[in-house]
Amino acid sequence: MSSLSQEKQAILLESGTNELEIIEFQLRKQMPDGQEKIAHYGINVAKVREIIKVPETTEYPNAHPSVVGIFNLRDRLIPLVDLAHWLKIPVHDDLQSKRVIVTEFNKMFNGFLVDSVSRIYRISWENVESPSQFLESRESDCVVAVVRMENRLIMILDFEKIIADINPEQSMERYDVSLDKRILQDEAMVSRRQAKTLLVVDDSAFIRKLIETTLRTAGYNVLAAQDGAEAYDILMEFEQTAKSEHQPISELVSLLISDVEMPRMDGMHLVKRLRERDAYADLPILMFSSIMSEENRRKALAIGANDTITKPEIGRLVELADKFIFGH
Template structure:
């Protein structure tokens, strides 16, 4: 099963071209689900699990994979589907999100598909705010269009691990913190959980937060300000953007901004659950100013303060 991911490291050229690859799987039902291949480290058959008393009910146990103890999350249960007691084929998808490694218990792992972000759409508003999807897409199988639900893994993890938004006292620069009041920032992320984490952290500084759920919405907002004759840097202090989003990813968004002379000097921080040297290289390639792994409140504040300090010094 691990061979399905043997070439993942060679696929990074897709990012920055507004493309992605999805790992398609089932959760012991006919429905198709997916996560981005770049989050996946390995796929293996379900090993023997060690159950830890008192652990979160969505944690099925701990798997020992080549000497590493990895928590295994029952993904079907975590997204609110009826438990099946692990009937039929069972696999675990080992992933890395936000600098942590965890595995998701799933059913059959189907294949990897190559798509453009334009093929990815937000979930319908009718599904409500409590769904566990960041997006949906369609695949044609045997002449039939099948709906694929892309899991909001950050929401799943946030319900197991309580992400702290408390800012350390020694991080705040008292010489400039009062200058945040009245200023705005733009947050671009398809995960409502991720947007809330940034919003709840930075609003403590007095910043007003503007939100967009994908790169295309953000780009259209920025262009509308420019079309009205407004200065982007007067409207917002900076922008935090995710990498993976429907319709337009964060890399493409940054590329479009840098190629528009009306907004090319906007300060942009890539804030993503994807980690490692690959992302740092992509940040340099597309022209982001900073790279931040998600759910680090102190680092969010440091980046915002560095930007504000630069603005104040330029006056």
């Protein structure tokens, strides 16, 4: 499995079908008694550019301990991350049999060293479960979803969180809206924002917290949901409340900010279902995703999103929220 075609990567976003394709890969944990325990993981095909044999690498000074080095692929320098090292899983060190998953997301290329890659599965997001609250409450958790297969569980990892830990200079954590001179932050504007409620939907607790902090610092009230299904339930309750109290939906929620890849119901499917309802025909919707290519942006706009943001651009969130809520 070398290069992945654009058509295959586009399957994820076939305009709200609520389906995705994942690549399953393995890490072979070496147990103290000499036995191996195979752990199964997954990554969305939309994040993957190709899968290669382990390349020659060059050590990079002062790199994160999980970075093996950098390698050259098609005139691009790419860091190689030892995924097992980052996950603190002891594995065998025979590089001959290992593979590298080359990814592109958040406008960055990275290589992830894994023990083996098995196959691609096309599944419905309805069959992808959120990890338990117990797992998510741990700061270190990096599992955003779990896929139940017949004889095993496949853990979908939070690759954005892993890269943010390895390369903090590129992380959205560095953004501080209170220092952003482009954002109006006088008392009157903050007061106007305080009267508005935004719903943020993202399956990564790490990214959800960053978005919430940015919006709240600017003054907005923020509600959060961990996947499209939870967001849909919240919005249906709002619709009932608005109906019974004879008030517009905008009194309860002024803007939706949604990720694309999420368990149970993805962002595209959420938008598609909301736009089919009169109550949500005019709700401003921003899609905030690490895989927002031009093609995916076009599809998001076609099903009813007002605008899209690629995840490193967290600095555009308040600016766009102001635009769609207040018209400036």
